[in-house]
Amino acid sequence: MLQNAFCRQNIGASRSDFELKRPEGGTAMTKVEEAIGMxxxxxxxxxxxxxxxxxxxxxxPGSFDYTPEEMERLDRSEAAAARGDFATDDQVRALWAKHGL
Structure with a gap:
């Protein structure tokens, strides 16, 4: 099965790769600290x-393999994108309205 590429690519990153600045102060906040706060x-x-x-x-990290159903949906989505089969602006607006966005 296809591994989640994002997970695989980010395993070897150092702590400094994930540092941010806190908006209210000048001290560094890591992505880990941000995630825990959230x-x-x-x-x-x-x-x-x-x-x-x-x-x-x-x-x-390898435990997040795609299920066969997810792979099928991904394949259908990629095929639709390759055909240029995208939602129209009106379809997107209707979907947003349906969900109160």
Whole structure:
């Protein structure tokens, strides 16, 4: 199965690769600190799910293989893109309106 390329590409990065500046001050904040802060702000049921995914990824980066169904959807999506089959502006607006965006 196809591995999640993003996960594979980011495993060897150093801590300094993920540093940011805090908007309110000049001290550095890493992506890890940012992620933990965001995780803490989630509702408990959602936070637990995200935390479980992060732990699984940290323990075994290769554990996020695409399922056969996901591969099929990805193949269909890539084929549609290759044909130039994209949603029109009106279709996108209708979808956004449907979901209150």
């Amino acid at each position: 995780l803490r702000s989630l509702p408990p049921e959602r936070g637990e799910g995200v935390a479980a995914l992060l732990l699984k990824l940290a323990e075994d």
